[in-house]
Amino acid sequence: MRSSLFFMAMLLCSSMMAQSLKINGLVKDADQKAVDQVVVSLSKVNLNAITDQNGAFEFKGLDSGNYVLIVRSVNYKHYQTQIQLKGDTTLQIVLVERTVQLAEVEVMAEEGTFGIRKLRGVEDGGLYEGKKTEVVAVDQILANKSTNNSRQIFNRIPSLNIWESDAAGLQLEIGGRGLSPKRTTNFNVRQNGYDISADPLGYPESYYTPPSQAVKQIEVVRGAGALQYGSQFGGLVNFRMKESEPNQPFSFRSENSLGSFGFFNSFNSFSGSHKDINYYSYLQYKRGNGFRDNSGFEQIGAFANLNYQPSERLKVSFDYTFMHYLSQQAGGLTDEQFYKDPEFSNRSRNYFKVDWNLMALRLEYELNDHFTLYNRAFGLIANRSSLGLLETPNLEDPMSNRDLIEGNFNNLGNETRLLWQYEGFKGLQNSALLGVRLYRGTTNFRQGFGSADSDADFSRVDTAFLDRQTSDYDFPNLNVAVFLEQIIRLSPRVSLVPGLRYEHILTEADGYYTTSLRTNSFGDFIVEENPTNNSQSRNILLYGLGTSIKLNEKLELYANATSNYRAINFTDIQIQTNTQVVDPDIDDESGYSFDIGLRKMEFKSLYFEGGFFYILYDNRIGEVIDDGLRLRTNIGAAEIYGFELYAELELISLFKEDSEHRFSIFYNGSINRGEYTNINDRALVGVRDGNRLEDMPNYNVKTGFTYANKRFTASLQGTFVGLQFSDAANTVTPFNGIFGPIPSYQVFDFTTSYLIRPAIRCEFSINNFTNESYFTRRATAYPGPGIIPAQPRVFNFNLIFQI
Secondary structure, three states: OHHHHHHHHHHHOOOOOOOOEEEEEEEEOOOOOEOOOOEEEEOOOOEEEEOOOOOEEEEEEEOOEEEEEEEEOOOEOOEEEEEEEOOOEEEEEEOOEOOOOOOHHHOOOOOOOOOEEOOOOEEOOEEOOOOOEEEEOOOOOOOOHHHOOHHHHOOOOOOEEEOOOOOOOOOOOEEEOOOOOHHHOOOEEEEOOEEOOOEOOOEOOOOOOOOHHHEEEEEEEOHHHHHHHOOOOOOEEEEEEOOOOOOOOOEEEEEEEEEOOOEEEEEEEEEEEEOOEEEEEEEEEEEEOOOOOOOOEEEEEEEEEEEEEEEOOEEEEEEEEEEEEEEEOOOOEOHHHHHHOOOOOOOOOOEEEEEEEEEEEEEEEEOOOOEEEEEEEEEEEEEEEEEEOOOOOOOOOOOOOOEEEEEEEEEEEEEEEEEEEEEOHHHOEEEEEEEEEEEEEEEEEEEEEOOOOOOOOOOOEOOOOOOOOOEEEEEEEEEEEEEEEEEEEOOOOEEEEEEEEEEEEEEEEEEEEEEEEEOOOOOOEEEEEEEEEEEEEEEEEEEEEEEEEEOOOOEEEEEEEEEEEEOOOHHHHOOOOOOEEEOOOOOOEEEEEEEEEEEEOOOOOEEEEEEEEEEEEEEEEEEEEEOOEEEEEEEEEEEEEEEEEEEEEEHHHHHOOOOOOEEEEEEEEEEEEEEEEEEOHHHHHOOOOOOEOEOOOOEEEEEEEEEEOOOEEEEEEEEEEOOEEOOOOOOOOOEOOOEOEEOOEEEEEEEEEEEEEOOEEEEEEEEOOOOOOOEEEEEOOOOOOEEEEOOOOEEEEEEEEEO
């Protein structure tokens, strides 16, 4: 299979060289003055150029065909034109100045050759001045996108700890700076600016991950994002979906992938525009057998985006997202089982199913030259169901009735933002953002019994004669938030960014759980229902202050301090398992986040950003072993700190700016430390002051290089992650595969791409090509419990064509 895939890749990537043409031009303003340092992009071939001091740019070695050329600048409105290339073409481009100006020193190349940039000070209804931000240009990077390979897609984001729990990227699991990666619960996860997790307040787990083939860019804002995006510690992860190219009536793109272990992915997108209306949609089908027995999966996804823009000032958008998948879960392993055979499975009856329906209506209205209104209304109707055995992996499956846990999510929310751009001190441009958020979510969780069969039958079975626990809970949640943040420019180079956020949070629990009471020595019992009806209301004030200092036209020093808060999830408290108990006095988490860093503001031959972070965490929630069971409780206070560095160098452009070849090397690394400083009484059974934080490797490095010319691109990446603990007690001797250290590991990925002709491209990937045997996670429940092995060496071939 692997050799045939390689042969197909080489066969399809061989093609006759077509005619070599070029597009060049000059970019000027309305006064016919040259505009330098703006980004000129050419679609389909994903090429970028930056205008020189004369406003000139050039693309060489192009084939005949249709292209879309886009010019982007902070101080000018975006320019876009279609080109039907039949011969060498020269363009004269005149940019229109924006009515509202940013500070002069903010001018920078938005997207260079590296596929990453920072968010601008004011962008798409958000304020990001003085914050630690990254934007991954997904449509420009080279990665195995058919499997949503997080190691490659997020390879330039420092300190991200990634769990690799499935073979197809069905769920994104990233954390960072000592925060658990579990279904990305410590980030506020959004798509086009609206929430996509199950219940952002009561159950913030992300079961749906947008396919990277449909994503234009991923925006990441660290802890200071709490003021605009909620009270979590991690910050924001926002997936910005692709849209149709203007003035293009119809476009079709198909990406079809074959890979190891029966992997197949077909991603097909449709887009077009007519007058004031444009649309983008996709259909996706994905399946595979998995590298372990009992680990097959099947996914179906769809997305539709419709935009209506009757004028430059008004844009209305509607999004609908559908996703369904069914995966068989091979279960976790003990340490002995993993080191003997990481592909082993003794769970043949575990399944996980997700159905997702997500809708959003977005409005952007420029009221006048100073005020812009942003409104996002969204709703979710979704379900997740797990079926199987939740016993530790050292126990064989008794082939009895399986545990069935069903979660149903019905949510409605609205977030409205008003951006005010006004003249401040010495005529400098200031910005103020006022926002209001209303959210109502109702989550229902039921735990009972499924069939004793081996298929994916999620029907509920009445097994009252069994001595096992059940529960049925409704969790209504209400959130009202008001936030205000400002950019106050003290000079063209110095700005202050103060902010406040008020949160009203109401969480409720209404339902019951059962316990069994023995009635005699023969084992007879009666089932007793324990009703619960409680609510908890909080009123929280978050605050923060940031600053940005432009040391010169190329260097920026930034710093920020923000308070954080994270409410407990009632849904975590009442799910009953035979391996876990929950402290009834478990409480909310709170703390502070600090960042200080230095970054280069232009993305030319060299880009770098380095900085320190510090997080003060109070009442951190974790798990310890108590009387042989996993106890979930507030461990205590913790301090987390570290140094992060990202740097990338484009070697060839140092010596020849107009070369058709690119060769860049990058380094993304962090040194992290975190320890508990004040242990709560209930956690003293296993945790001591000075214990290291769980889910925090002491180092986390990704490095590699990329070579590219007009047709061919190749990338090699190495990932190096240090030892980390899976529990707050820093268990050294593994316990049933659930607790114990996660050893350091290293893994290498290789991806190459070849443009056969403007409409046809092929890609070939080898992930983990040294066939490293490692794991990133010890699961305490699904998809385990136990060690979840990472994938061995896998091959993937992808063929892309577009009309």
